[in-house]
């Protein structure tokens with residue numbers, strides 16, 4: 001059979017897909033209709049929907065491929081000119097919970113920032129810079145791996161190097177694997193910090209072996225991954241780790257153009273009273289100065305104030321530098337790309353164009369796979385998980401939302417995000433959740449006493465978390481509770497009915513010969529007469545020679561007391577096919 005590959009850049013129209021499949025448009029529309037979608041010839045289908053439909057059509061020789069949409073405004077990669085200059089590496093620290101990421105970043109921060117004030121930084125910082133020798137390294141701090149995944153979803157890569165922290169006394173754990181996968185898909189270089197080597201149970205070689213089993217071969221074993229044994233707590237070998245980061249950066253020849261309009265990414269944004277929008281940016285090209293106009297998605301602004309990560313005024317920011325600015329008219333989204341434009345008029349026009357493009361995109365790709373799956377499987381209300389998400393800053397809300405959407409429910413549960421917002425959980429959230437079977441999740445926010453009282457009265461669950469994984473675990477657990485349980489039946493044996501002694505509305509006493517297997521109290525049985533299913537009964541007791549026994553086995557004859565849901569007239573010659581049934585909760 002000839003293989004056929006269809007490339008989909010974002011979405012494909014019904015017309016294009018029909019052409020590519022060699023089908024008539026009407027038959028494709030017909031197939032969509034069967035799946036509950038009333039589509040027109042120009043309707044756009046997303047990748048997932050197209051693949052579901054191709055599966056439904058049984059077209060096994062057709063392969064769908066996602067085509068990169070390199071023209072998206074959010075795409076960050078641009079060709080460098082020969083005037084590009086070196087820039088600091090952008091590093092993310094990832095790893096399993098409790099393996100020491102926070103400790104590593106804290107120790108580095110204290111060790112490497114000259115100013116004593118570093119320890120006094122209490123506000124949440126999303127990125128900072130350290131000096132090692134005369135060079136600078138930018139570290140990103142994020143709510144979790146999901147945040148990176150979210151940035152990736154928004155179409156940009158911003159990490160050059162991922163430092164994966166693995167505790168030497170614990171080895172590779174699920175989030176370690178996640179971090180490895182993330183770094184690989186993001187095309188980032190990996191450096192492993194084997195942490196907690198001061199601990200008694202630390203075993204560096206075993207940890208290396210564990211890592212090699214997960215595709216990371218240490219350099220000293222002939223592989224290509226630098227692994228540095230460290231103690232984040234005691235500060236052991238951290239200089240060596242920073243040396244390795246810089247060495248990796250040198251090999252990568254990280255560069256950026258500076259004589260282009262400034263550009264970069266929004267890495268955090270929130271509102272502050274008196275200041276308006278406070279936005280953290282990471283510069284990826286050009287130089288940003290106060291007074292310049294920038295556009296991000298559908299919003300724009302004039303850089304009113306610009307601070308470095310320590311909160312000190314900064315006049316000019318160069319590539320790989322994180323800064324905090326004020327001046328955006330509205331909050332841009334986490335992961336949005338920003339660019340500098342020449343004046344306010346251009347800024348306004350571009351933000352409007354972006355707003356239109358965003359609106360068109362969401363209007364045109366109006367059949368998404370989740371709509372389709374919803375229509376196919378989960379018309380049932382009990383399969384909808386309603387949530388309200390509140391977070392301290394827009395970045396965390398976006399991360400939570402994107403990560404929730406990434407939980408794979410095999411299409412069985414529909415996630416319905418009732419609303420999202422920045423700030424503490426309030427009356428309005430509880431109103432919205434009340435009566436709607438909705439969970440309110442708060443990430444790094446608090447719940448005022450009067451609000452918890454109100455929620456308790458209205459039976460609205462409010463759950464607050466400071467660790468994104470814990471929030472996701474809870475949501476996953478909630479979704480698992482909505483899944484239909486798995487039913488496991490096991491055949492046990494068969495009896496031929498030789499006598500029926502009493503038949504009542506919900507009980508039968510009879511007897512017979514066990515032909516195969518066995519029969520015990522609490523077994524269930526299907527009554528079968530001439531291959532026809534008559535009904536289901538439950539064995540309440542088993543007797544042999546008028547005495548209660550634990551079982552009858554093949555070859556034995558005896559009596560049974562059976563429980564039925566409705567009257568069943570058991571007859572001589574019927575077969576009882578015994579089985580057990582267990583229901584098992586399913587997991588995602």
Ligand code: GDP
Nearest residue numbers: 096097098099100101102103195196231232233
């Ligand atoms: P995270 O969840 O990955 O951010 O882990 P944390 O940095 O919060 O560390 C978890 C625990 O491990 C804390 O109690 C730390 O004090 C401890 N810890 C982190 N690094 C080291 C280390 O190098 N040696 C020892 N002995 N303990 C460490």
